[in-house]
Amino acid sequence: MKNITVIGSGTMGNGIAHTFAQNGYQVSLVDIKEDALQRALQTITNNLDRQIKKGTIDDAAKASTLANIKTYTALQEGAQHADLVVEAATENREIKLDLFKQLSSICPADTILASNTSSISITEIAAVTNRPDKVIGMHFMNPVPVMKLVEVIRGYATTDEVTKTIMQLSADLGKSPVEVNDYPGFVANRILMPMINEAIYSLFEGVAGVNEIDTVMKLGMAHPMGPLQLADFIGLDVCLAILNVLHKGFGNPKYAPCPLLVNMVTAGHLGIKAGKGFYKYTPGSKELVVADKFA
Numbered sequence: 076m077k078n079i080t081v082i083g084s085g086t087m088g089n090g091i092a093h094t095f096a097q098n099g100y101q102v103s104l105v106d107i108k109e110d111a112l113q114r115a116l117q118t119i120t121n122n123l124d125r126q127i128k129k130g131t132i133d134d135a136a137k138a139s140t141l142a143n144i145k146t147y148t149a150l151q152e153g154a155q156h157a158d159l160v161v162e163a164a165t166e167n168r169e170i171k172l173d174l175f176k177q178l179s180s181i182c183p184a185d186t187i188l189a190s191n192t193s194s195i196s197i198t199e200i201a202a203v204t205n206r207p208d209k210v211i212g213m214h215f216m217n218p219v220p221v222m223k224l225v226e227v228i229r230g231y232a233t234t235d236e237v238t239k240t241i242m243q244l245s246a247d248l249g250k251s252p253v254e255v256n257d258y259p260g261f262v263a264n265r266i267l268m269p270m271i272n273e274a275i276y277s278l279f280e281g282v283a284g285v286n287e288i289d290t291v292m293k294l295g296m297a298h299p300m301g302p303l304q305l306a307d308f309i310g311l312d313v314c315l316a317i318l319n320v321l322h323k324g325f326g327n328p329k330y331a332p333c334p335l336l337v338n339m340v341t342a343g344h345l346g347i348k349a350g351k352g353f354y355k356y357t358p359g360s361k362e363l364v365v366a367d368k369f370a
């Protein structure tokens with residue numbers, strides 16, 4: 076495997092492109108928005124500079140990583156020579172199904188098609204392609220260059236051979252892949268999202284404040300950040316979308332999203348990316364300040 080196409084150059088796409096390129100793969104990074112591609116290249120450059128400062132890479136590695144990445148706004152051009160596609164476009168079912176239908180006709184017959192989706196069924200994505208046996212989930216964690224886990228999700232029709240290839244490839248990237256089956260939320264979000272939802276319910280019901288809830292989980296459970304801060308980091312809209320998938324997929328009321336989360340998303344208080352969520356964020360400041368609403 077040499078040519079990797081990464082689709083979507085947002086938070087996850089730029090990290091996935093960075094990781095493959097740093098490991099010597101030729102990366103075609105595709106986004107419908109040219110400005111998103113430019114922002115991604117800037118983010119990758121900044122992150123490589125941070126790695127140089129830390130002493131984990133040198134200037135030559137930065138140069139070769141950047142040289143390994145080409146950007147495209149046309150899917151056909153960016154995906155036609157792919158050995159592997161890793162789709163990391165917006166978490167929207169229609170967008171993903173449409174992309175995978177197009178990839179079916181654009182990519183060579185043996186190209187493996189992977190999705191970084193957090194919650195959409197790999198089996199459903201595979202079913203719209205002409206190669207369901209070669210469709211798989213490759214769920215990287217944010218920030219991709221730093222986080223070790225890749226949750227490798229087998230769709231109903233994914234073969235052992237394709238799974239083995241992706242497990243090995245993930246290991247070659249220096250990651251620790253874990254194989255799981257395709258059920259709502261897979262493993263990571265099936266466990267994480269109910270915890271975040273319960274933290275939001277605890278706030279909603281007045282059990283404790285934002286700081287108190289996050290402090291209990293940080294100091295009591297040795298989590299590096301509390302669930303409310305983590306929700307802001309992930310994006311409250313993303314958390315809500317995943318909880319809705321769990322709720323619908325299992326038909327169990329225990330996954331129903333907390334009304335406070337629904338309200339915050341409706342109001343556009345989406346977390347870090349909106350500058351406000353459970354905390355408020357000032358550009359350039361690392362201080363964690365509880366949002367006025369919860370202060």
Ligand SMILES: NC(=O)c1ccc[n+]([C@@H]2O[C@H](COP(=O)([O-])OP(=O)(O)OC[C@H]3O[C@@H](n4cnc5c(N)ncnc54)[C@H](O)[C@@H]3O)[C@@H](O)[C@H]2O)c1
Nearest residue numbers: 083084085086087088106107111163164165166192193217
């Ligand atoms: N953010 C996280 O912490 C996280 C973690 C794991 C997995 N994921 C998953 O990764 C995927 C991407 O999430 P993100 O947070 O990077 O989103 P994002 O909003 O930061 O970026 C998505 C990008 O996809 C682009 N896009 C939309 N439609 C497209 C299309 N048809 N073709 C090409 N590009 C298109 C958008 O222009 C945007 O730049 C989602 O499936 C999400 O569930 C996110």
